[in-house]
Amino acid sequence: MNAKGKILIADDEPDIVEIIRYNLTKEGYEIVTANNGDDAIQKAKLSQPDLIILDIMMPRKNGVEVCEILRAQPAFKDTVIVFLTALSDESSHVKGLETGADDYISKPVSPKILVSRIHAIFRRINKEPEEKVIKIDNLEIDPVKFEAKVDSKAVVLAKKEFELLYLLASKPGRVFLRNEILNQIWGNDVIVGDRTIDVHIRKIRQKLGIDCITTVKGVGYKFTM
Amino acid sequence: MNAKGKILIADDEPDIVEIIRYNLTKEGYEIVTANNGDDAIQKAKLSQPDLIILDIMMPRKNGVEVCEILRAQPAFKDTVIVFLTALSDESSHVKGLETGADDYISKPVSPKILVSRIHAIFRRINKEPEEKVIKIDNLEIDPVKFEAKVDSKAVVLAKKEFELLYLLASKPGRVFLRNEILNQIWGNDVIVGDRTIDVHIRKIRQKLGIDCITTVKGVGYKFTM
DNA sequence: ATATTGAGTTCACAATTTCTTAATATATCG
DNA sequence: CGATATATTAAGAAATTGTGAACTCAATAT
Numbered sequence: 001m002n003a004k005g006k007i008l009i010a011d012d013e014p015d016i017v018e019i020i021r022y023n024l025t026k027e028g029y030e031i032v033t034a035n036n037g038d039d040a041i042q043k044a045k046l047s048q049p050d051l052i053i054l055d056i057m058m059p060r061k062n063g064v065e066v067c068e069i070l071r072a073q074p075a076f077k078d079t080v081i082v083f084l085t086a087l088s089d090e091s092s093h094v095k096g097l098e099t100g101a102d103d104y105i106s107k108p109v110s111p112k113i114l115v116s117r118i119h120a121i122f123r124r125i126n127k128e129p130e131e132k133v134i135k136i137d138n139l140e141i142d143p144v145k146f147e148a149k150v151d152s153k154a155v156v157l158a159k160k161e162f163e164l165l166y167l168l169a170s171k172p173g174r175v176f177l178r179n180e181i182l183n184q185i186w187g188n189d190v191i192v193g194d195r196t197i198d199v200h201i202r203k204i205r206q207k208l209g210i211d212c213i214t215t216v217k218g219v220g221y222k223f224t225m
Numbered sequence: 226m227n228a229k230g231k232i233l234i235a236d237d238e239p240d241i242v243e244i245i246r247y248n249l250t251k252e253g254y255e256i257v258t259a260n261n262g263d264d265a266i267q268k269a270k271l272s273q274p275d276l277i278i279l280d281i282m283m284p285r286k287n288g289v290e291v292c293e294i295l296r297a298q299p300a301f302k303d304t305v306i307v308f309l310t311a312l313s314d315e316s317s318h319v320k321g322l323e324t325g326a327d328d329y330i331s332k333p334v335s336p337k338i339l340v341s342r343i344h345a346i347f348r349r350i351n352k353e354p355e356e357k358v359i360k361i362d363n364l365e366i367d368p369v370k371f372e373a374k375v376d377s378k379a380v381v382l383a384k385k386e387f388e389l390l391y392l393l394a395s396k397p398g399r400v401f402l403r404n405e406i407l408n409q410i411w412g413n414d415v416i417v418g419d420r421t422i423d424v425h426i427r428k429i430r431q432k433l434g435i436d437c438i439t440t441v442k443g444v445g446y447k448f449t450m
Numbered sequence: 451a452t453a454t455t456g457a458g459t460t461c462a463c464a465a466t467t468t469c470t471t472a473a474t475a476t477a478t479c480g
Numbered sequence: 481c482g483a484t485a486t487a488t489t490a491a492g493a494a495a496t497t498g499t500g501a502a503c504t505c506a507a508t509a510t
Binding site: 158160161192193195196199217218 | 458
């Protein structure tokens with residue numbers, strides 16, 4: 001079976017490991033475990049997990065050290081690392097952020113929170129999700145062929161137009177703020193004028209000839225059929 | 226409203242406030258500001274932010290004092306508080322964390338670090354409870370789609386109307402003071418006349434066609450079904 | 451080397467919607 | 481009943497989006 005993702009759990013307390021393993025396995029993740037710092041590094045290299053959960057307090061290199069060592073390697077530059085922190089150990093939060101951890105989970109571990117947090121992280125990881133063909137009524141959007149069809153008739157869209165349409169249509173009904181759109185399509189640091197989005201929206205509406213993008217004044221745009 | 230989260234910034238240096246406001250607004254956060262300690266406490270109570278950024282050095286109660294006062298109140302037990310510290314003031318880091326702050330950011334503020342830190346904090350908060358569809362009887366309010374439904378029939382609300390309805394419906398039965406409403410929907414630095422709220426309330430009642438907002442004379446409004 | 455093309459952006463202004471105000475009517479409470 | 485608060489209405493202000501045209505910049509064709 002195709003696992004949702006591979007997760008490495010490193011903690012020296014077997015109980016904790018088991019709680020986490022049980023809950024995440026149940027959710028369809030593939031689990032690898034380690035019980036000390038050196039082991040964690042070893043296993044990480046071998047199994048190349050998508051996500052690593054590191055206990056801060058571990059024998060033979062603590063979590064922060066492991067994180068630093070892994071982060072120094074190109075292979076783990078983009079791996080998501082999450083710390084397990086005891087509640088008492090407040091200051092390590094700060095330290096962790098600087099070291100390059102992406103999130104924290106506090107002990108004692110609540111299975112419900114754990115699972116939702118992990119889900120959220122994987123959602124975030126998959127920012128370039130499966131390029132899937134979207135079909136809604138008589139509209140078809142194929143990100144692989146980079147083409148849109150209305151009533152099986154191809155419509156030629158420019159790159160930005162296509163990206164914009166695909167973004168909106170990927171979550172029909174959901175309102176995308178102008179800011180969100182800018183971040184997703186143009187990127188965080190690109191600055192374009194206020195009217196640029198409108199112009200692209202217009203082009204899409206024009207070219208498709210169907211009314212599938214609704215303006216939510218003062219908020220953004222949403223896809224609706 | 227469709228904001229990712231609400232942040233209160235308290236600092237007596239307008240420049241700093243503006244830098245932070247600009248960068249976080251761009252990221253889709255809703256910003257409320259204060260320029261001294263007392264003001265910060267006031268604004269915190271009124272607007273109930275998810276995160277509070279406190280400058281340590283402020284007139285009329287410094288950041289640590291503000292933090293202590295807020296932390297003593299149940300409403301702010303779980304609010305994330307972050308200190309702004311001058312680099313010189315090393316010792317206050319420790320003090321701050323002891324007081325119950327969750328993190329600190331050093332001045333001068335680097336926008337990039339600021340943003341990533343705030344993002345990380347919000348990921349940690351896991352603020353799922355917000356941004357949730359509200360369903361009460363035959364009324365449905367979906368903040369993601371920015372749409373309200375009565376008997377499964379969509380009702381088009383303007384931005385302010387929607388925000389207002391969502392606010393009231395988020396805590397059915399609870400009375401919202403006019404002041405609270407102003408701070409939550411308009412923000413603390415916007416001044417609008419007394420009758421403005423009434424007009425929006427009226428529009429909501431009119432558009433929904435159902436009687437779900439009750440006037441509490443001399444106090445405010447509440448949602449009731 | 452020069453023209454052509456088209457995507458992407460910007461601009462000025464028009465069109466539209468939303469928000470606020472002001473004025474008046476109505477309701478409520480002691 | 482009288483004082484105060486809210487409801488209602490219409491109209492003008494303010495804000496936001498739509499639009500046509502022009503401009504920049506590459507890539508491509510001539």
